[in-house]
Amino acid sequence: MSEDGIRKPRHDAARALGRGATIREAARLAGVDPRTVRRWQGEETFRQAVDGFQAGHIGRATGKLAKAAGKAVATLEKLLGNESGATALGAARAILEHCKSYREGGTLEKRLAEIEVRLGIGTPAVKGVAA
Numbered sequence: 001m002s003e004d005g006i007r008k009p010r011h012d013a014a015r016a017l018g019r020g021a022t023i024r025e026a027a028r029l030a031g032v033d034p035r036t037v038r039r040w041q042g043e044e045t046f047r048q049a050v051d052g053f054q055a056g057h058i059g060r061a062t063g064k065l066a067k068a069a070g071k072a073v074a075t076l077e078k079l080l081g082n083e084s085g086a087t088a089l090g091a092a093r094a095i096l097e098h099c100k101s102y103r104e105g106g107t108l109e110k111r112l113a114e115i116e117v118r119l120g121i122g123t124p125a126v127k128g129v130a131a
Contacts, residue, residue, distance in 0.1 A: 010046055013037050018053025 009030040016026035017037075027034040040046040079091035116122025 010040055011049065013040065014046055014049035015053045017050045018055075019057050 009032050013026040013030035013032065016029045017023070021029070023034050023037050023041075027037045030037065041050075073095075076091045076095050080088050080095075082088045082091070113122055117124050
């Protein structure tokens with residue numbers, strides 16, 4: 001039995017599905033028939049395991065993107081000083097577009113948190129920070 005409370009073939013299939021594999025691929029990796037994986041998908045414990053693997057996979061990818069973001073911004077900053085007007089303009093547009101998207105995302109998060117509080121399913125913000 002694995003640490004997530006499910007047996008190895010189920011664990012292997014859940015991990016594969018959490019990483020984006022098809023049912024057929026997950027079944028092959030787990031050494032079972034695809035119909036078995038489909039049946040497991042009806043079980044809450046299995047779905048929770050898939051969700052956990054998916055969250056971990058997405059978290060790792062997000063961390064890599066965040067790490068690369070600093071380098072990307074530094075590259076755009078260098079391009080702002082480029083002698084080619086077209087290159088500098090492109091970099092400026094990219095920076096401004098990303099700033100706009102970042103701000104819109106933060107605004108949406110704040111508004112969603114406020115709605116959740118009103119519905120009684122969220123916690124109030126602390127010192128202006130969304131819950």
